[in-house]
Amino acid sequence: MGLEAKLTQDGFITTTIDAIVAWARKSSVWPMPMGISCCAIEMISAADPKYDIARFGSEVMRFTPRQCDLMIVAGTVTYKMAQVVRRIYDQMPDPKWVIAMGACTSSGGMYRSYNVVQGIDQFLPVDVYTAGCPPRPENLLNALMTIQDKISKTRARDFQDILPQKLEVETR
Amino acid sequence: MDNKELIIQKLKENFSDSIVEISDFRDDLSITIKPNVIFDVAKFLKENDELLFVMCKDVTAIDWATRKNRFTVVYHIYSFKLNFNLRLKSNLEAEPYQIESVTSIWQSANWYERETYDMYGIEFLNHPDLRRMYMPEGFEYHPLRKDFPVLGIPGSLPLPQKPE
Numbered sequence: 001m002g003l004e005a006k007l008t009q010d011g012f013i014t015t016t017i018d019a020i021v022a023w024a025r026k027s028s029v030w031p032m033p034m035g036i037s038c039c040a041i042e043m044i045s046a047a048d049p050k051y052d053i054a055r056f057g058s059e060v061m062r063f064t065p066r067q068c069d070l071m072i073v074a075g076t077v078t079y080k081m082a083q084v085v086r087r088i089y090d091q092m093p094d095p096k097w098v099i100a101m102g103a104c105t106s107s108g109g110m111y112r113s114y115n116v117v118q119g120i121d122q123f124l125p126v127d128v129y130t131a132g133c134p135p136r137p138e139n140l141l142n143a144l145m146t147i148q149d150k151i152s153k154t155r156a157r158d159f160q161d162i163l164p165q166k167l168e169v170e171t172r
Numbered sequence: 173m174d175n176k177e178l179i180i181q182k183l184k185e186n187f188s189d190s191i192v193e194i195s196d197f198r199d200d201l202s203i204t205i206k207p208n209v210i211f212d213v214a215k216f217l218k219e220n221d222e223l224l225f226v227m228c229k230d231v232t233a234i235d236w237a238t239r240k241n242r243f244t245v246v247y248h249i250y251s252f253k254l255n256f257n258l259r260l261k262s263n264l265e266a267e268p269y270q271i272e273s274v275t276s277i278w279q280s281a282n283w284y285e286r287e288t289y290d291m292y293g294i295e296f297l298n299h300p301d302l303r304r305m306y307m308p309e310g311f312e313y314h315p316l317r318k319d320f321p322v323l324g325i326p327g328s329l330p331l332p333q334k335p336e
C-alpha cells in the first residue's frame with residue numbers, strides 16, 4: 001500500500017495538520033441514530049453486513065449523543081418530538097453534522113398536517129438531505145460519503161472559535 | 173328472548189324517559205340517551221346481573237359541524253356474558269360541551285376520555301386527570317374539530333430556534 005512504501009523509504013511523510021485532522025475526522029464519523037419511524041429500518045439495514053456502513057468507519061452507532069459527530073434524523077418529526085431532537089442535538093460535541101433522511105424529515109413528506117414539522121431545517125442546520133420514502137441503504141451511504149467530502153474540505157481552525165453551547169436547564 | 177330485546181327491555185324499564193333513539197342498523201345496536209343520565213346508564217349496564225357490560229372498548233366523539241347538536245359522544249361497550257357489542261350515544265346540545273366521566277365505572281375510559289378531550293374539546297366532568305393526550309400542554313385548539321385547518325394555525329405550536 002502507498003503509506004507503508006513511503007515509510008520504508010524515508011521514515012516520514014509531509015502533510016498539513018488540516019489535511020490529517022480532516023482525514024481522521026472523516027474516516028470515523030460516529031452517527032447518532034435518531035430513528036423516529038420507518039426510515040430507521042433502512043438505517044439499520046445500512047449497518048448490516050450486506051451494506052456495511054463499517055466500510056466508511058461509521059459502524060459505531062452510539063445511543064448517547066456525547067460521543068457522536070453525525071446525527072441521522074430518520075423519520076417523521078412531530079412538533080412534540082422536535083423539542084427532543086433539538087435537545088439531543090445540543091448535547092452532541094462540536095464539530096457536528098446532520099443528515100435529514102427521507103421525505104418526512106426533509107419536507108414533512110406525505111404528512112402535510114398540523115402536527116408534523118414541514119422539514120427539520122426549521123430548527124436544525126441540515127448538511128445533507130436524502131430523498132426517498134424510505135431511502136434505500138445505498139442512498140444513506142451516499143449521504144454519508146457526501147458528508148465525508150464536506151468534512152475533508154474543512155480546516156482544523158474552522159472549529160476553534162465554537163464555544164460550548166448554553167443548555168437550557170429544565171427543572172421539572 | 174334474544175340479547176337485543178333483553179337490553180332494550182331492561183333499559184326501557186329503568187330509563188324510559190331518557191332514551192332518545194334506538195337504532196338497529198346492520199345488526200349493530202345503537203342506543204342514544206340524554207347526556208345527563210350517561211353515568212347512571214353506564215353503571216346500570218355494567219352492574220346488572222343479566223347484562224354485565226364490563227368492558228369499555230372505546231370512547232370517542234363526532235363533530236357534526238353545522239347540526240344543532242354539534243357533538244355526539246360515542247361509547248362502545250362489550251358484555252362477555254352476552255357476547256354482545258353495544259354502542260351508546262349521547263348528543264351534546266350547547267356550549268359548554270360537557271358530559272359526566274365514566275372513568276370511575278370503566279378504568280379503560282380514562283385515556284379514551286383524555287383523547288376525546290384533546291381532539292374535540294369535550295370536557296368530562298369528574299375525570300381524575302383530564303390532561304391532553306397527544307398535543308403538547310399549552311396548545312389552545314382541538315385539532316379534530318371541523319373548523320380547525322388541516323395545516324394547523326401558524327405559531328400555535330412552538331419550535332426550538334435554529335442555531336447560528
